[in-house]
Amino acid sequence: MIDYDYKIPTSLEEVMGLLKEYGNKATLIAGGTDVMVKIRNTRKAPDVLISLRRLEALRYIRKNSGYHIGALTTHRMLEQSDLVKSELSALHDAASQVGSVQVRNVATVGGNICNAAPSADTAGPLLALDATAVLEGPGGRRRVPLTEFFTGTYRTVRQPDEVLIELDIPEGMAQFGSAYWKHSRRKAMELPLIGIAVAIKLSEDRGEILDSRIALTVAAPTPIRAYLAEDFLKGKPFTDEVLQEAGRIASSTDCCTIRTSLRCEAWYREDMVRVFVPRMAKLAAERSKK
Numbered sequence: 001m002i003d004y005d006y007k008i009p010t011s012l013e014e015v016m017g018l019l020k021e022y023g024n025k026a027t028l029i030a031g032g033t034d035v036m037v038k039i040r041n042t043r044k045a046p047d048v049l050i051s052l053r054r055l056e057a058l059r060y061i062r063k064n065s066g067y068h069i070g071a072l073t074t075h076r077m078l079e080q081s082d083l084v085k086s087e088l089s090a091l092h093d094a095a096s097q098v099g100s101v102q103v104r105n106v107a108t109v110g111g112n113i114c115n116a117a118p119s120a121d122t123a124g125p126l127l128a129l130d131a132t133a134v135l136e137g138p139g140g141r142r143r144v145p146l147t148e149f150f151t152g153t154y155r156t157v158r159q160p161d162e163v164l165i166e167l168d169i170p171e172g173m174a175q176f177g178s179a180y181w182k183h184s185r186r187k188a189m190e191l192p193l194i195g196i197a198v199a200i201k202l203s204e205d206r207g208e209i210l211d212s213r214i215a216l217t218v219a220a221p222t223p224i225r226a227y228l229a230e231d232f233l234k235g236k237p238f239t240d241e242v243l244q245e246a247g248r249i250a251s252s253t254d255c256c257t258i259r260t261s262l263r264c265e266a267w268y269r270e271d272m273v274r275v276f277v278p279r280m281a282k283l284a285a286e287r288s289k290k
Contacts, residue, residue, distance in 0.1 A: 002039060002044075004049050007050045008054055009050065009051070009055075010055075012058075012136065019160070019161045025047040025048055027049055028049075028050050028163065030052045030053065030108040031107040034107075034117075052072060055072055056072075058072040061083060061084060066168055066171040067088060067169040067171075068167075068168055068169075071165050071166060073108060074105060074108055074109075075099075075103075075104040076095075076101065076104040076105045079096040089177065089178050090124075090178035090198070090284070091122060091129065093180035093181070094125045094195075094197070098121050098122070110165075110167070113126070113156075114164055115154065116150050118153055118218050118219075118220065119192055120217060121195065123146075125180045125215070127213070127223055128197035128215040128225075129169045129173050130146075132146060133166075134166040134167070135163065137159060137161050137163070144157055147225055150223060152222060175288075176284070177200055178197065178213075178287065179198055180195065181196045183196070183272050183276065191263070192218055193263060194218050194273060195216065195217035196214075196215075196276040197216075198213070198215075199212065200212045200284045200285050206285070209234060209238050210234070211234060212234065213225065214230050218269065219258050220258075221257070226250040226256065227255070228255050238285065246281070247276070247277035250274075251271075251273035256273070
């Protein structure tokens with residue numbers, strides 16, 4: 001039998017008190033779709049699980065001088081939000097493909113990000129949307145760009161006594177169209193073989209690429225941005241040849257460290273990055289018209 005204490009605080013202040021009391025013996029749990037699987041697979045558990053399920057104040061999607069998403073917002077909430085679907089399309093693409101409806105009803109965006117799996121579905125879109133993580137701890141509140149949040153496979157800058165409370169997306173991203181592709185073997189519950197998120201901003205005549213963001217998952221030990229490909233696109237004409245070259249750059253070792261795994265060969269992942277960066281850029285551009 002796997003044994004642990006289970007605490008259900010009703011406020012963030014109470015969570016902080018429990019983290020201070022139990023320190024490294026405690027683990028935070030939100031939806032539990034990652035934490036409980038890990039406990040069952042390893043047959044090991046922390047001494048204390050601190051549930052965040054009653055912190056309803058951290059479940060929200062707001063637009064106010066930017067976009068603000070509470071850490072306990074579920075993937076189902078993102079999937080059903082008209083605001084997310086129309087203005088943060090890549091995030092909607094990702095959230096609607098996480099697990100099953102039952103999983104999406106409980107799995108949270110904060111948990112997906114803090115678990116820091118290289119394959120995290122929402123990590124790519126949030127990177128492409130220039131998201132910032134807002135953390136709360138004993139020293140107060142601090143903001144960390146998501147590009148600096150992941151430090152390794154299943155590792156982040158979040159300290160044991162901190163709680164992720166919000167993900168912020170700049171207001172300027174409303175000028176970008178965005179799209180995400182989860183490439184997998186089948187239309188069912190499984191991890192992506194590769195994930196590609198693209199956000200793009202075009203000139204008024206739609207002939208020039210003013211700015212872009214390209215994010216990849218399962219292409220390195222952490223979700224990453226393909227900065228060289230982004231730099232290449234800036235100021236270039238919006239043509240098939242330019243987009244194909246961006247895909248080639250994004251798939252190169254200068255941008256990522258794609259590896260062979262039990263699920264997929266490296267060469268195939270590289271090919272899919274080359275193929276889907278242009279496709280997602282075109283879809284993002286089409287969405288930006290609206």
